[in-house]
Every structure is written in structure tokens, then in C-alpha cells.
Amino acid sequence: MESGPAASFSSVHAVSRASLADTIAFLKDVLVPTLAKGPLIRRRKVVGFAERENIDDKAVLRMQELRRKYGPGPLLLKIPFRAQAVLLSREDVTAVLERSPEPFKAASMEKVAALGHFEPFVVLASHGPARSIRRQLNEQTLETGCQMHSLAAHLSVVITEEMDAVANEATSKGTLDWDTFFIGWFRMVRRIVLGDAAREDAELTDMLQDLRYRGNYAFLRPKDRAKRKTVLKRLHGYVERAQPGSLAARMAAACANPEQKPHHQLPQYLFAFDPGAMASFRTLALLSAHPDAEAQVRQELVATKDESAPRLPLLKACYFEALRLWPTTPAILRETTQRVDWAEGHLDPATHVIIFAPFFHRDDEMLTDAHTFNPSLWADGISRPDLAFFPFSHGTVVCPAADFVPMVATLALRRLVTQMSLRFEQIDRLRPERLPGTLDNYTLSFSAAKGQSAP
Numbered sequence: 001m002e003s004g005p006a007a008s009f010s011s012v013h014a015v016s017r018a019s020l021a022d023t024i025a026f027l028k029d030v031l032v033p034t035l036a037k038g039p040l041i042r043r044r045k046v047v048g049f050a051e052r053e054n055i056d057d058k059a060v061l062r063m064q065e066l067r068r069k070y071g072p073g074p075l076l077l078k079i080p081f082r083a084q085a086v087l088l089s090r091e092d093v094t095a096v097l098e099r100s101p102e103p104f105k106a107a108s109m110e111k112v113a114a115l116g117h118f119e120p121f122v123v124l125a126s127h128g129p130a131r132s133i134r135r136q137l138n139e140q141t142l143e144t145g146c147q148m149h150s151l152a153a154h155l156s157v158v159i160t161e162e163m164d165a166v167a168n169e170a171t172s173k174g175t176l177d178w179d180t181f182f183i184g185w186f187r188m189v190r191r192i193v194l195g196d197a198a199r200e201d202a203e204l205t206d207m208l209q210d211l212r213y214r215g216n217y218a219f220l221r222p223k224d225r226a227k228r229k230t231v232l233k234r235l236h237g238y239v240e241r242a243q244p245g246s247l248a249a250r251m252a253a254a255c256a257n258p259e260q261k262p263h264h265q266l267p268q269y270l271f272a273f274d275p276g277a278m279a280s281f282r283t284l285a286l287l288s289a290h291p292d293a294e295a296q297v298r299q300e301l302v303a304t305k306d307e308s309a310p311r312l313p314l315l316k317a318c319y320f321e322a323l324r325l326w327p328t329t330p331a332i333l334r335e336t337t338q339r340v341d342w343a344e345g346h347l348d349p350a351t352h353v354i355i356f357a358p359f360f361h362r363d364d365e366m367l368t369d370a371h372t373f374n375p376s377l378w379a380d381g382i383s384r385p386d387l388a389f390f391p392f393s394h395g396t397v398v399c400p401a402a403d404f405v406p407m408v409a410t411l412a413l414r415r416l417v418t419q420m421s422l423r424f425e426q427i428d429r430l431r432p433e434r435l436p437g438t439l440d441n442y443t444l445s446f447s448a449a450k451g452q453s454a455p
């Protein structure tokens with residue numbers, strides 16, 4: 001397929017074509033396991049299996065082998081009907097993300113199909129002028145680029161109340177497990193996103209969860225249009241009610257054009273706080289497995305104990321490390337809007353471009369200590385373009401909540417670790433000298449007692 005003008009690209013690399021055998025190896029070791037875990041909502045059993053069988057480690061090894069064989073340029077897979085290229089170099093990843101949405105659009109065919117199950121007009125599935133106005137609405141609501149949201153003091157109260165409820169339940173049982181944490185986390189999320197009246201509206205988030213399971217199959221499953229309508233209608237109601245202090249109220253106030261469709265943006269907010277929870281729970285486990293780091297974090301907490309919403313750079317760096325070690329967005333996807341020329345070779349229009357994050361995050365051929373906990377990697381903030389670490393993506397499609405999520409997560413973690421003494425019970429799952437490629441958050445569990453352990 002060749003149409004329209006070509007976009008040239010500053011990359012010095014050459015485009016290569018994978019053999020059929022290497023394409024099958026990529027599908028088997030990288031793509032199929034990633035899809036099996038669930039792109040929009042994780043399948044718990046598969047995540048557990050992936051940890052036991054070192055599935056993500058095998059995926060990284062496969063990617064390293066492909067790079068050795070074909071060089072660092074984009075690798076075109078031998079797949080009929082849909083041109084697909086996988087990126088193998090840090091420079092190409094950074095350049096592709098910096099050149100989105102043109103000529104690398106975020107709204108790839110697969111993403112549009114998957115997100116269409118519950119949020120067809122979300123910014124991530126939009127392109128052109130619709131993307132611009134919806135992006136603007138999201139940035140205004142989430143105050144993208146500000147480390148501290150102007151609602152931080154109010155949110156800190158909500159976070160404290162909900163995390164105290166989690167701590168009370170955990171200490172009365174003696175255990176903090178995923179379900180206790182997650183149920184409390186989502187009460188907090190509903191209040192933050194939709195307002196206090198949504199605290200008990202688990203029916204809404206459960207319906208959304210069902211639609212996300214459908215979304216995992218993209219175009220392979222029919223849409224449940226009735227349920228989607230119910231979810232979107234209820235979200236529309238929350239936007240209209242605009243409870244003070246909620247993101248829905250912020251969005252209602254910022255909305256300047258009905259085509260911005262606030263109620264289609266909000267499912268993303270609810271859904272994306274799910275990975276926010278996974279990374280938070282894994283951070284607790286990392287701290288337990290690294291007592292020196294935990295002691296330093298506690299010192300940071302003591303030094304800021306009188307502030308309602310402190311910045312907590314060290315705790316934030318630990319959170320980013322959890323996202324580096326176990327990326328919650330394993331693949332960032334793009335689609336070329338026109339032919340794109342590399343130094344040698346090109347990608348045709350409508351080529352699907354795959355950035356497999358665990359490869360860059362755990363690439364021990366390029367990074368010493370790729371498999372150990374190293375918060376100092378994050379001294380300068382939310383991304384490392386030099387290393388292609390982009391847990392929140394990069395460029396103009398960067399997650400608009402890239403500052404908001406770490407703020408909420410660190411305030412929640414602060415409350416949990418100051419209310420409870422937590423001990424990770426399965427310490428053999430986290431050997432500091434070689435952390436596992438997958439960490440199944442659903443089966444993590446901590447012994448929990450009232451009061452905090454000494455720094």
C-alpha cells in the first residue's frame with residue numbers, strides 16, 4: 001500500500017523483515033502471552049501463571065535475540081492482512097512517541113475496537129480535531145504537567161479516610177491482601193473521580209469491568225451496547241451533578257464543546273486507576289523487600305508529616321520503579337498515518353507499530369542492574385527518554401494523569417504505611433538481587449498490625 005506523501009524520519013536505523021519462523025517466535029513468546037494476560041483488564045490466573053513460568057523474562061530474551069539478529073531498526077513481522085512492526089531501539093521509541101499523533105497515531109484500529117466496548121469517544125481512540133479538543137478537556141481536568149493538583153488538599157482528606165478504612169480492616173484480620181486493598185482503593189477512586197455520592201456505586205465499576213473483559217477481545221466479541229449505554233448514562237448523570245471536589249465537576253466546568261464528550265472520558269479514569277492500584281501494591285512489596293529503602297521512605301514521611309499533601313519524591317521514585325519493573329501498560333501502540341521513511345527502508349501507511357515496554361525496562365544487555373530495585377533512576381521525574389522508560393508514555397499523547405496518579409498513589413501509600421506495620425509474607429518471591437519478570441499483584445499478601453514499624 002503506497003499513498004500520499006512520505007514522512008521522513010531522523011532515525012539512523014534500517015527497517016528489517018522478520019522471517020516466518022521469527023515472526024512465529026515473536027507471536028508465541030511476546031504477543032500471545034501479553035494478550036493472554038489481558039490488555040484492558042488482567043486475567044488473574046494468567047498473571048499468576050506468567051510469574052510462575054517466567055513468561056515476561058522469556059519475552060525479553062526473545063526481543064534481545066531479534067535485535068541481535070536483525071539490528072536495532074524496526075522489524076516488520078510476516079503477518080498477512082495487517083502490516084505490523086516492532087521497535088527494537090530506544091531512539092526509535094522516543095522518536096515515534098514524539099511524533100504522535102502524526103504520522104504515528106494513537107488511535108490504532110485495534111485500540112479503537114477494544115475501547116469501543118465502553119468508551120468509543122475517549123481521547124485515546126480519537127484522531128484529528130476530535131482528539132485535540134478531548135485532549136484539552138483531559139489536560140484541564142487533570143492539570144497535566146502540575147505535580148500537585150489544585151484539589152490535592154481535598155483529595156488528601158478523601159485518600160486518608162479510605163486508606164484508614166483499608167488499614168482498619170487489614171489490622172483486624174491481621175492481613176492486607178489484594179481484595180481488601182482493591183475494594184477500598186476503588187471506593188477512594190469513585191469519590192475522587194465522580195464525587196462522594198459514588199462511594200458505594202460498585203455496580204457502576206462492576207459493569208465497567210464486564211465491558212473491559214469484552215474489550216480484551218477487541219473486534220472478536222460483539223459489543224454489549226445495552227450495558228455500555230447504561231454505564232455512559234450513569235456517568236453522564238455524575239457529570240451533570242458535578243459534586244464539588246470531584247474530577248467530574250472539574251470536567252463539567254471545563255467542557256466547552258459537547259463533542260468533548262466528558263462521560264466518554266470518565267470510563268478511562270475509572271479503568272486506569274486499576275493499574276494505579278497494581279503499582280501501589282507492588283510498591284508496598286518492594287519496600288518490604290528492601291528495608292534500607294523503606295527506612296529512607298519513612299524518614300521522608302516523618303519529615304513531611306505536618307503537610308497535608310507533600311510531594312514525596314523518594315516514595316514517588318519507588319512507585320516509578322514498580323512501574324518500570326512491572327509495566328502496567330505492557331505495549332504502547334501506534335499506527336502510521338502515511339508512509340514513513342527510515343534511514344533505510346520504510347513503513348507503509350496503516351502499519352501497526354508495537355512498543356513492548358518490558359523489553360526496554362528489563363533490557364540487561366543495555367542496562368546494568370535492569371532486574372534490581374533502583375529508585376535513583378527516577379531522580380528527574382516521570383520518564384527517562386535516554387533509556388526509553390515511559391511508564392506514562394511520552395510526547396503529546398503522554399498520559400494526562402502522569403502527575404495526578406503518582407500524587408494519589410503516594411498519598412495513599414503514605415497513609416497505609418503510617419497506619420500499619422506491614423510485613424511481606426512471601427519474601428522469596430522478591431529476591432533483591434534478581435527481581436522476577438512478572439509480579440502477580442493478586443496474590444501478594446502482607447501481615448498487618450496496628451501502628452508503624454520503626455524507621
Ligand code: HEM
Pocket residue numbers: 106123124125135138142268269270272273275276277279323328329332333390391392393394396397398399400401404405
Ligand atoms: C499507573 C497508572 C497509569 C499508567 C501507568 C498510565 C499510563 C498511560 C499510558 C502509557 C498512556 C498512553 C498510551 C499511548 O501513548 O498510547 C496513557 C494514556 C491515557 N491515560 Fe493513563 N495511565 C495511568 C492511569 C491513568 C489515570 C488514573 C487516568 C485518569 C484519571 C489516566 C488517563 C489517561 C488518558 C485520558 C489517556 C489518553 C491520552 C491521549 O490519548 O491523549 N491514566 N496512560
